[in-house]
Amino acid sequence: MADVTLQSVSKKFKKDIALDNINLKIKDKEFFVIFGPAGAGKTTLLNVIAGLYLPDYGDVYLDGEHYNYVEPEDRNIAMVFENYALYPHFTVFDNIASPLRSPRYKEPKAVVEKEVSRVANILKIDHLLERDISELSNGQRQRVGLGRALVRNPNVFLMDEPITHLDAKLRHQMRAELKEMQKNLDTTTIYVTHDYLEALSLGDKIAILNEGKIEQIGTPDEIYYYPHNEFVASSFGEPEINFFRASVTKDNQLSIFEEAKNQPLPETIKGYVKENVTSVKLGIRPKNIQYSFTKENENCVECIPYSFEPLGAKAVLTVEKDGNQIRLTVPSTLQVAMDKPVYVQLDVNKAIFFGPNKMNLLSKYREDAKGEVVWQN
Numbered sequence: 001m002a003d004v005t006l007q008s009v010s011k012k013f014k015k016d017i018a019l020d021n022i023n024l025k026i027k028d029k030e031f032f033v034i035f036g037p038a039g040a041g042k043t044t045l046l047n048v049i050a051g052l053y054l055p056d057y058g059d060v061y062l063d064g065e066h067y068n069y070v071e072p073e074d075r076n077i078a079m080v081f082e083n084y085a086l087y088p089h090f091t092v093f094d095n096i097a098s099p100l101r102s103p104r105y106k107e108p109k110a111v112v113e114k115e116v117s118r119v120a121n122i123l124k125i126d127h128l129l130e131r132d133i134s135e136l137s138n139g140q141r142q143r144v145g146l147g148r149a150l151v152r153n154p155n156v157f158l159m160d161e162p163i164t165h166l167d168a169k170l171r172h173q174m175r176a177e178l179k180e181m182q183k184n185l186d187t188t189t190i191y192v193t194h195d196y197l198e199a200l201s202l203g204d205k206i207a208i209l210n211e212g213k214i215e216q217i218g219t220p221d222e223i224y225y226y227p228h229n230e231f232v233a234s235s236f237g238e239p240e241i242n243f244f245r246a247s248v249t250k251d252n253q254l255s256i257f258e259e260a261k262n263q264p265l266p267e268t269i270k271g272y273v274k275e276n277v278t279s280v281k282l283g284i285r286p287k288n289i290q291y292s293f294t295k296e297n298e299n300c301v302e303c304i305p306y307s308f309e310p311l312g313a314k315a316v317l318t319v320e321k322d323g324n325q326i327r328l329t330v331p332s333t334l335q336v337a338m339d340k341p342v343y344v345q346l347d348v349n350k351a352i353f354f355g356p357n358k359m360n361l362l363s364k365y366r367e368d369a370k371g372e373v374v375w376q377n
């Protein structure tokens with residue numbers, strides 16, 4: 001058990017800046033998710049925590065102790081990768097037992113048996129202990145990989161996309177089990193993923209990484225409902241959030257399209273639209289856009305259907321207006337005539353407002369902890 005702190009950590013590979021001034025405080029026993037697109041720096045960050053990379057600048061602390069120069073094997077940190085590299089000709093028991101039998105630990109037989117049985121129980125693989133790895137499904141192998149990391153009772157558990165390659169159904173099941181497992185283990189877990197559902201469902205806290213920088217740190221609700229900037233807003237949600245440019249008149253009216261003019265700025269936003277700002281961007285999630293097939297009022301925007309993608313009970317309807325595509329979530333039973341107009345209503349009270357710098361108008365950074373955001377209303 002341990003808390004992990006990174007202070008102003010930067011890491012370069014030749015000219016590539018993989019980590020750029022990272023500040024993080026991960027609490028003891030927290031399930032902390034590092035989320036970001038390919039190349040964002042997620043794996044590099046884990047490697048810095050594990051001690052496999054020394055940061056070029058900045059400091060790593062475990063439980064308040066300076067750890068930059070502590071060797072990886074002395075950190076008691078366990079890593080699980082997407083490719084869990086098991087010994088294929090060993091049994092499940094021998095794979096899980098291998099760290100305890102290593103020259104470093106050399107635990108007596110009774111301890112090995114007790115510990116393997118403990119983790120096999122948590123992971124629900126006790127009935128598989130005598131099987132060879134080659135006789136297991138992918139999901140079962142993944143559990144053995146976790147078991148091998150868990151058996152050492154690590155202070156911190158680092159997981160790098162451990163379930164990415166599993167099929168969708170198994171991934172869903174493993175998500176729930178990982179969460180449950182972490183509760184029982186009481187171990188600080190730092191979990192890397194580029195899957196936003198995994199991030200939202202597993203994380204006590206999420207840090208969003210992009211091009212080596214932290215865009216936001218927050219709870220799943222903060223990230224989803226109060227994204228700090230356009231990047232975070234567009235990274236969470238499927239289909240992706242819609243963005244609309246809107247002009248702001250002197251008397252605080254918003255105009256999005258020709259047809260959706262003169263909608264009053266919501267009260268919560270008024271104070272944050274500065275006098276000289278004449279244009280803002282609205283982010284509206286697809287499920288929050290109303291639609292109809294007749295023009296029900298003056299704020300209905302006439303659009304042309306572009307595509308209809310059924311996805312089980314729901315469907316994604318994409319419509320076009322003045323060259324902009326607008327995504328809506330609709331029931332998959334909805335009958336849409338592709339040659340007839342669809343009218344959409346953009347409820348500005350359900351919108352997230354972004355300023356000219358792509359930042360949420362209601363948020364600002366705390367200077368002392370970059371990535372942490374203060375909400376102004």
Ligand SMILES: Nc1ncnc2c1ncn2[C@@H]1O[C@H](COP(=O)(O)OP(=O)(O)OP(=O)(O)O)[C@@H](O)[C@H]1O
Nearest residue numbers: 013016018036037038039040041042043044045194
């Ligand atoms: N050993 C290395 N040598 C040179 N460049 C590297 C090395 N490791 C990472 N990089 C570069 O650093 C940046 C961050 O890479 P990193 O693997 O940390 O990203 P990531 O977020 O884990 O990506 P992915 O999701 O694709 O695994 C990338 O530009 C990558 O090319």
